[in-house]
Amino acid sequence: MGAVTASELLFVKRMNDFCDLNIATDDGSRGYHGFVTELADTLIKETKFNGIFTCGPEIMLRKVVDSALKDKIPVWACLERFMKCGVGICDSCAISGCLVCRDGPVFSGEQLKDLKDFGKFRRDASGRKVNL
Numbered sequence: 001m002g003a004v005t006a007s008e009l010l011f012v013k014r015m016n017d018f019c020d021l022n023i024a025t026d027d028g029s030r031g032y033h034g035f036v037t038e039l040a041d042t043l044i045k046e047t048k049f050n051g052i053f054t055c056g057p058e059i060m061l062r063k064v065v066d067s068a069l070k071d072k073i074p075v076w077a078c079l080e081r082f083m084k085c086g087v088g089i090c091d092s093c094a095i096s097g098c099l100v101c102r103d104g105p106v107f108s109g110e111q112l113k114d115l116k117d118f119g120k121f122r123r124d125a126s127g128r129k130v131n132l
Contacts, residue, residue, distance in 0.1 A: 009025070040067060045071070050074070062120075074108070075109035076106050081094075081105075087101065098115065119132065
C-alpha cells in the first residue's frame with residue numbers, strides 16, 4: 001500500500017486484518033521511504049508470490065505489471081478510466097482496442113503487456129488522448 005504521506009493511507013487496519021501489509025510513503029512518514037513501486041520491486045525480487053493484484057494510478061500499475069511479468073508472477077491490475085456509458089458504446093474508456101467497461105476493469109498482465117497505450121496514455125472527460 002502506498003501514498004504520498006501517512007495521512008493519505010486508507011483502510012490500513014482493514015488491510016492488516018486481511019493480509020501482511022507493506023506500506024510505502026513518498027515522504028517516509030510511514031513504512032518504506034519512497035515510491036510504492038520501489039517497495040513492490042524489492043518484494044517481488046525477495047519473496048515468492050503466487051500472484052499479484054494491483055490498483056492505483058496507471059503509471060504505477062505499469063511498473064508493477066512489468067516487474068511481475070519479468071519475474072514470471074501472474075499479475076492482475078484494475079484500470080481506472082472514464083466510463084460514460086458503462087456498456088461499451090461511447091468508447092471513452094478505450095485502451096488499445098479494449099474497453100475497460102466491457103473487457104475489464106481487471107486485466108491480466110498477459111493482456112496488458114500487449115496494450116500499447118497502457119501506462120502511456122489515458123482519455124480525458126472529452127475523450128481526448130492525454131499523455132500520462
